[in-house]
Amino acid sequence: MEETPALLAAKPSWLLTQLAVHAHRLASDGFGGVGARGYHYRILAALAEFGASSQAELGRRSNMDRSDVVATINELAEQDFVERTPDPDDRRRNIVTLTKAGRRQLRRMDQALDQVQDDLLRPLSADDRQTLVRLLTDLLAHHQRG
Amino acid sequence: MEETPALLAAKPSWLLTQLAVHAHRLASDGFGGVGARGYHYRILAALAEFGASSQAELGRRSNMDRSDVVATINELAEQDFVERTPDPDDRRRNIVTLTKAGRRQLRRMDQALDQVQDDLLRPLSADDRQTLVRLLTDLLAHHQRG
DNA sequence: TTCCTTTCGTTGGCGCTACCAACATTGGCA
DNA sequence: TGCCAATGTTGGTAGCGCCAACGAAAGGAA
Numbered sequence: 531m532e533e534t535p536a537l538l539a540a541k542p543s544w545l546l547t548q549l550a551v552h553a554h555r556l557a558s559d560g561f562g563g564v565g566a567r568g569y570h571y572r573i574l575a576a577l578a579e580f581g582a583s584s585q586a587e588l589g590r591r592s593n594m595d596r597s598d599v600v601a602t603i604n605e606l607a608e609q610d611f612v613e614r615t616p617d618p619d620d621r622r623r624n625i626v627t628l629t630k631a632g633r634r635q636l637r638r639m640d641q642a643l644d645q646v647q648d649d650l651l652r653p654l655s656a657d658d659r660q661t662l663v664r665l666l667t668d669l670l671a672h673h674q675r676g
Numbered sequence: 677m678e679e680t681p682a683l684l685a686a687k688p689s690w691l692l693t694q695l696a697v698h699a700h701r702l703a704s705d706g707f708g709g710v711g712a713r714g715y716h717y718r719i720l721a722a723l724a725e726f727g728a729s730s731q732a733e734l735g736r737r738s739n740m741d742r743s744d745v746v747a748t749i750n751e752l753a754e755q756d757f758v759e760r761t762p763d764p765d766d767r768r769r770n771i772v773t774l775t776k777a778g779r780r781q782l783r784r785m786d787q788a789l790d791q792v793q794d795d796l797l798r799p800l801s802a803d804d805r806q807t808l809v810r811l812l813t814d815l816l817a818h819h820q821r822g
Numbered sequence: 823t824t825c826c827t828t829t830c831g832t833t834g835g836c837g838c839t840a841c842c843a844a845c846a847t848t849g850g851c852a
Numbered sequence: 853t854g855c856c857a858a859t860g861t862t863g864g865t866a867g868c869g870c871c872a873a874c875g876a877a878a879g880g881a882a
Contacts (some may be wrong), residue, residue, distance in 0.1 A: 531738040537721040537786065541796070542793055543699040545812035550696030551840075552819040553689040558867080567867070575683040586830055590678040591696065595870060599833060622830040622877045630756065640683065647688055653818040658811055659688070663810045665800065666691035672799040675699040697869075704838080713838070731867040732859055741841060746861060768848045 554652055562640030564635065569594065569602040570611075571643070574636040577628040579613065584623040611635050699796050706788030710781065715740065715748040716757075717789070720782040723758065723774040730769040757781050 538544045554568075561567050572592035577583065580591065589599040603626055606612040611632030617623040628636075651659050684690045700714075707713050717739035723729065725738065735745040749772055752758040757778035764771040774782075797805050 532733065533726075534737060534739070535725040535803065537725060538738075539813075541789060542809055542812070543703055543789065543796055545809065545816055546692070546699045546796075547696045547703075547839095549735070549812055549819070550693045552816075553692045553842090554867085555880095557689055557693075558787060558797040562758070562852070565768075569868080572681075574747050575681040579681040580679075584830075585772065587678065592684070593680070597833075597835095597871085598869075615855070620830085633771060633842070643687060643689065650689055650692075650819075653814055654811065658814075661807060662811045663688055663691065665804055665811075666688070666695055667685075668799055670691055670695050670698075673695070673796075693868095700838085702868090715839080730859075736829085740839095742839075743862075743864095744861070766849070766859085770860070 553646070556646040556649055557643065560646050561639060563642060564638045566625060566635065566639055569598060570606060571636070571639045573599070573602050573606060573641065574611065574628065574632055577626065578633065578636055580646075582627045583623050584617065584620075585626060586623070606632065609635075689731050699792070702792045702795055703789065707785060709788060710784045712781065712785055715744060716752060717782070717785045719745070719748050719752060719772075720757065720774065720778055720785065724779065724782055725774065728771050728773045730763065731772060732769070733770060739764075752778065755781075 557568060561571065563583060569592075572594060573579050573588055576591045580587075583591075585599045585603060586596060588594070589596050590605075592599075594602070603614055603624075607614050609631075612630055613627045614624045615627070617625045634657060651662070654662065703714060707717065715738075718740060719734055722734050722737045726733075729737075731745045731749060732742060734740070734749075735742050738745075740748070749758060749760055749770075755758050755777075756775055759773045759775060760770045762771070763771045797808070800808065
């Protein structure tokens with residue numbers, strides 16, 4: 531294998547984005563096994579955790595653009611993983627509901643994702659994993675405000 | 677701000693990929709100021725560090741697909757940041773050379789990137805930054821073999 | 823009430839990164 | 853010689869993130 535330029539290898543942003551590529555590939559492979567992708571998981575997870583929501587709400591919680599939520603809900607609804615019904619109390623909104631099948635799909639995706647975490651962090655000790663998660667959590671929290 | 681589902685927030689792969697989004701946005705903003713993007717930096721950095729190379733070599737060092745190297749070299753050559761000449765010793769290959777202007781562009785991009793690192797790691801102490809880099813470096817090294 | 827602003831869902835787009843398949847040309851090797 | 857590997861190139865595709873614009877509807881100010 532060829533050497534990576536030191537200019538790159540020394541940059542935290544390089545380490546982060548390259549590692550994210552690996553993480554994304556692992557996750558995609560896992561999700562691909564159940565015919566889904568990341569956006570689907572985000573929406574299903576948000577629904578399972580906070581219950582039926584409007585699309586705008588789902589977007590804010592899952593860090594997704596409104597327009598991408600539309601497409602994702604379309605796909606999930608076509609597979610009967612969610613239901614989209616107009617909100618009678620606010621006629622601008624749709625209420626998105628998780629179905630039984632959707633809950634099952636979420637469980638499948640979650641298991642795949644757990645395996646991904648293992649593969650991703652394999653070389654690290656339990657302590658190091660915890661440290662890494664702490665640092666990343668701090669950083670992410672910071673960048674989601676400023 | 678709305679709450680992120682715990683199912684997401686707990687996954688290292690989520691932290692990593694989301695943080696990479698922020699890192700990428702910061703870098704893109706920095707690069708955008710000089711009319712460039714990530715692929716350009718990778719190629720220029722590899723050329724500066726290892727000297728004139730074939731496109732395939734550049735791709736391996738910069739972690740890029742051959743086809744993406746072609747497009748990137750096209751763009752860099754159009755701005756006279758690199759020169760592409762056929763290799764007389766191996767007529768399959770091109771030799772890509774960094775120009776003075778290319779070196780200047782790299783310096784500009786590198787300065788922008790240094791600022792990005794600061795912004796990215798701002799909330800962390802010097803110790804924490806070092807720890808983070810160590811952990812990420814270990815992980816990345818692992819995933820670039822297996 | 824009327825007017826203005828905001829929110830919501832939707833459509834249709836774009837950029838960047840990461841890939842893949844196919845092809846012709848050329849080198850290297852058995 | 854004949855076969856396989858590497859190279860550059862073309863022309864795709866997918867996923868994620870994002871933006872502008874629109875009509876419909878809600879909310880708040882005057």
